[in-house]
């Protein structure tokens with residue numbers, strides 16, 4: 407069933423040419439200056455025992471000299487509203503016991519927002535980003551956005567408020583374009599439990615019928631490899647940086663190299679998190695889930711050193727674990743809100759007899775001689791969370807219950823051997839095809855050669871070049 411619309415944000419890199427680039431650069435600086443002014447204004451108001459609303463901040467910015475706000479009026483407005491929003495969030499977080507300050511830092515660069523129909527407009531083949539009446543505008547080629555759910559191009563009519571952001575690591579501008587998309591809404595009433603882990607980012611469990619539990623384990627090998635590679639190279643560069651003089655040419659070069667690595671990794675990890683959540687979302691949608699329960703591991707990465715709960719490698723893994731982002735993506739992709747549930751002992755308790763075990767390795771074996779339950783370790787955690795989500799406590803799954811485990815890789819990449827084997831088959835196919843065509847064409851060859859050359863290149867482009875030469 408397809409009905410409700412949702413917003414997704416596409417991030418597209420743009421190449422700005424000479425004057426547009428400078429314009430974007432100057433405007434981002436100007437936006438930061440406006441932000442700083444707004445922050446100063448708010449702090450001044452607080453000193454005078456007043457609490458300004460977002461319209462007060464907006465009015466203050468609008469009262470500035472026109473030269474000091476060389477942006478579209480809506481862009482300025484959004485800066486004021488963003489600041490107000492940030493203050494509200496900091497207040498809410500402080501109420502929840504977090505140590506946070508409302509915005510105070512001077513900014514040097516800020517993204518620019520352009521509202522639909524006013525801030526941005528499309529003419530023949532360009533996207534115009536307006537900086538206000540009477541000022542030059544930033545022109546970029548119209549980006550193509552493909553909806554990841556439907557694989558179709560998104561019409562600019564469905565785009566929302568565009569942001570022009572500077573990608574610090576990749577050193578280029580990018581457009582953040584939210585667009586409306588249609589997605590499937592589940593109508594079932596199944597409960598799916600998720601056990602999260604560093605090695606297997608998500609393990610999902612759902613009761614299919616009275617005796618079967620479907621478990622999908624998503625493997626995160628790819629993500630670990632990306633992070634490990636990054637940590638190693640950044641560590642090497644960092645050691646070199648510590649040995650050279652600050653600001654020297656070598657220093658600058660090393661800092662650039664580090665940025666490059668970080669930029670690439672950032673994109674790769676974002677893709678990885680999307681892949682993980684897509685695989686999880688497929689499980690959720692296929693089982694008609696309306697309730698998603700996740701074992702609560704929030705805050706596990708905090709104070710690991712004081713608590714001595716992990717060695718330094720594990721600490722690094724924990725702090726780089728993008729669990730929250732994967733949950734966010736999953737919730738977006740499925741339109742199901744995520745609940746958190748205390749998951750203590752979920753991976754140690756036997757789902758069949760509730761005996762506590764301490765599994766070693768990736769496989770779970772119950773030590774109770776009357777039970778003898780064996781299963782994949784992460785599946786155990788997910789099944790227990792599922793039982794707790796349904797019944798409020800850990801309940802044995804019953805003697806005739808079967809756990810059906812599907813093992814998925816987050817990213818389907820072939821091994822070197824697989825790739826080699828595939829290439830071999832492809833080459834054989836191409837060779838067979840080309841020789842068959844040669845045989846068919848060999849009669850024609852004797853009649854007229856130039857026509858053959860033309861007809862061959864135009865009719866079949868799938869045959870590799872070197873094989874054409876043989877012909």
Ligand SMILES: [Zn+2]
Nearest residue numbers: 756759772777
């Ligand atoms: Zn057992």
